[in-house]
Amino acid sequence: MGSLRGAVGFLTRLPVRAGEGDWLAFAAMPAAFPTVGYLVGALASFALLFPGVAGAFGFVVAIVLLTGVNHADGLADLGDAAVVHGDAERRLAVLKDSEVGVGAVLALGVALVGLALAALGLADLPWPTAAALVVAGEVGAKLAMATLACLGTASHEGFASAFTERCTPDGLVGPVLLALPAALLPAVSAPADAVPLALAGVAALAAPVGVALWLRRWADARLGGVNGDVFGAANELGRVAALHLGLLVVALT
Numbered sequence: 001m002g003s004l005r006g007a008v009g010f011l012t013r014l015p016v017r018a019g020e021g022d023w024l025a026f027a028a029m030p031a032a033f034p035t036v037g038y039l040v041g042a043l044a045s046f047a048l049l050f051p052g053v054a055g056a057f058g059f060v061v062a063i064v065l066l067t068g069v070n071h072a073d074g075l076a077d078l079g080d081a082a083v084v085h086g087d088a089e090r091r092l093a094v095l096k097d098s099e100v101g102v103g104a105v106l107a108l109g110v111a112l113v114g115l116a117l118a119a120l121g122l123a124d125l126p127w128p129t130a131a132a133l134v135v136a137g138e139v140g141a142k143l144a145m146a147t148l149a150c151l152g153t154a155s156h157e158g159f160a161s162a163f164t165e166r167c168t169p170d171g172l173v174g175p176v177l178l179a180l181p182a183a184l185l186p187a188v189s190a191p192a193d194a195v196p197l198a199l200a201g202v203a204a205l206a207a208p209v210g211v212a213l214w215l216r217r218w219a220d221a222r223l224g225g226v227n228g229d230v231f232g233a234a235n236e237l238g239r240v241a242a243l244h245l246g247l248l249v250v251a252l253t
Helices: 002-011 020-027 032-049 052-067 070-082 088-096 102-123 127-151 159-164 169-189 191-222 228-252
Strands: none
Touching: 002 020, 002 032, 020 159, 032 052, 032 102, 032 127, 032 169, 052 102, 070 102, 070 228, 102 127, 102 228, 127 159, 127 169, 127 191, 127 228, 159 228, 169 191, 191 228
């Protein structure tokens, strides 16, 4: 329970009181990541009960209100570091700089536009199917963070090292097993289209993991390892990738 309190307290803006012990428990329990994904996805999906554009806008607002700006801030910092010329030390210095550059604006803009367009696509689906895809995408985004925690190497002492020093590759089994049911939710939402929707659910769950593995490789080459900003970027970009790939599979099948 301590790990869940720590996960909810850090990954969301929900009013959960979490102490230092909860944070340490969370850092050693990567399975808490996808568990919170179920919670965030379920709550955010209710915004899509509103019709059309209202539901799409409400969904974007719900994601921001539920998750706050920590992960978006990480994406912004990583965007600035990505466009800087220089070695890993220079890029890490940019990550710690409070100034907002063109890279940050571009990264956040692409993520926000991508999320809004995905929300419009979700708004055109029956609510149970849309909600199931949202949950699968959010669980996938949190599984992406668990992937970095278990497989990544931290670039320096800080947020990322709190996870990478406590988690091992074997520890990824738990998060994967907890996340797998989310891939089946779209099929359950509409049994008549179970097969194509199951494929969409699998795509929504797998896409963020692909994003995380790509970011890990990029961070190892450019930053000397992963850090908290890479975790945040994996969550934000993973969510967008999950929803768009899931919607694409639905459209093609």
